[in-house]
């Protein structure tokens with residue numbers, strides 16, 4: 001059965017509280033009670049011995065008589081504490097509490113029996129008697145018999161003490177239960193409320209309201225992580241949604257221009273307004289090529305972005321590869337009047353050579369595209385131990401800050417009107433990113449508008465895997 005976090009937490013706190021009470025009761029009843037019983041028995045034994053010593057002190061050995069008045073006082077006092085004293089010597093009874101006041105003795109025994117059954121329910125006790133000898137030197141001159149309600153008894157003070165102790169324990173137990181309940185519900189509320197809000201925000205996001213965010217403040221680490229993860233997810237989805245819409249409109253836009261041109265040219269020729277001469281057919285052909293190129297690029301990006309981009313890895317010198325590519329570009333750069341340089345050092349990498357060539361080609365051709373005459377594009381390879389950085393820096397037009405997060409997306413172009421003139425279609429960097437990510441590398445960009453741009457690709461040098 002699925003139950004809410006709140007129910008589960010509250011229940012566990014209650015169970016914990018009940019367990020606590022059970023533990024307290026058990027330990028109080030078995031351990032404490034047992035200890036207390038032993039203590040009381042020892043106490044009574046001590047008291048009996050003291051009493052016997054006190055009575056023995058009343059024997060006058062020179063005359064062989066007892067100070068009966070003092071013994072009487074001791075006996076009366078002892079009776080009040082639950083002890084029925086009887087003193088005997090060789091000639092018979094010296095003093096006997098039952099003779100002195102039998103009614104009081106019976107009353108006392110009855111009182112003790114009540115005390116015991118009030119505490120222990122069906123306590124089975126009765127009158128008991130211990131006998132202690134009174135000696136003068138080695139000679140026994142008499143004996144003291146102490147009767148009591150046994151096997152042990154609690155006098156009023158002792159009973160009051162143990163009752164108070166038990167009441168305190170019950171109170172403590174009830175308080176712990178109440179506290180556990182209160183703490184449980186508060187904790188459960190504090191935990192479940194933000195989660196419930198996260199759930200409702202996640203539902204909103206699932207409905208397509210990607211702008212929804214969770215503003216929940218919490219001091220629970222996991223909840224903070226959960227909210228920030230959901231918010232990040234919403235952010236990514238929102239961005240993807242924008243890009244998806246943009247991609248559709250971009251593709252439509254890209255196709256509309258050549259298709260419209262083609263349509264108007266064809267109609268003009270069908271209606272006989274234009275002669276279908278080779279010049280016009282060539283223009284139509286160019287538009288078809290444009291559409292074809294776009295479709296080809298769409299296919300290419302789909303291939304590079306597919307999750308199972310298969311890498312054919314070999315060990316090669318990336319500096320050497322960059323040098324070859326730079327060499328191939330030299331003529332184009334010369335034609336445009338842009339300087340192309342390469343600096344750095346040799347560095348072995350274990351990677352897919354063809355795909356990395358494509359990456360370097362895309363970055364250098366962007367440098368060429370977006371750098372005006374008189375500018376410079378510099379390729380550099382830097383060995384940083386386990387990592388190799390390949391950067392392409394130009395002194396070109398730069399990328400506006402607001403466009404930087406999107407330039408790696410398909411068909412994204414920072415400055416559309418200008419880019420159409422340069423022939424960009426917005427997939428070069430998408431391919432760069434897909435290839436580098438497949439290599440588990442990183443690509444970063446730094447750019448200042450109207451000053452220049454630097455792309456850096458970081459690859460792990462020589463990791464043989466798969």
Ligand code: ADP
Pocket residue numbers: 362366367369370394396397398399407408412413414415419423424425426427428429430453
């Ligand atoms: P494109 O084919 O349009 O160049 P890319 O994916 O290679 O497509 O680049 C995406 C966009 O990023 C470009 O349209 C351009 O606006 C911007 N960009 C890329 N490289 C540079 C650069 N070196 N300098 C200035 N802008 C650049």
